[in-house]
Amino acid sequence: MAIAEVTVIPIGTATTSLSMYVAEMQRVLEKQEGISYELTSMSTIIEGELNSVWGAIAALHEAPFLSGAKRVSTSVKIDDRRDQVSSSKQKLQSVQEKLGR
Template identity: 45%
Template sequence: MTDLYAVADFCLIPMGTAEPSVAEYIAECQRVLEKSGLKFKLHGYGTNLEGPWSQVSQAIHDCHAAVHAKGAPRVATDIRIGTRVDREIAPGEGNEGKVKRVEEILAKDQK
């Protein structure tokens, strides 16, 4: 079996830092994701990330390592991952496809 295509949402939480703001740590994680080549989008309480399961989990691992290297003694992460095999998901369109489908349904309400 080939690697499953994963659509994930994760919230990485640096802990034990001197400042209440964790923006510098989250920016470091975003730098890691830029290098991963995966499609991702930062939002207010996490990041959407998609691609082959092994690459998605490696990218989250690499974010942990980078945030620790930046000085966070502890990192906790909440992760939700979805996969499907009943239809093809074009690479990079998993999260956008989900949003688009709901927007299409809501647009019918406007008519």
């Protein structure tokens, strides 16, 4: 399973506020099949099979254009671990265990 951290930044909008775009992108993710996702304060974490994750990223990148943005910058980090099952939650749990919590 792949874990992706995605940040989509609409550029060329009428406002400096991005929450309207973030909300719309969350609606887009609700419609994607084969993934789970979590909104954080600075990005969105998407988990699933790599092809499904790529499809979700493409849909996220397109969403601000459909909402009127003139330019979009998307940053993606992917952790694709194939030696064992992994998840964002499991990664955090592993660090907590090493901290003795």
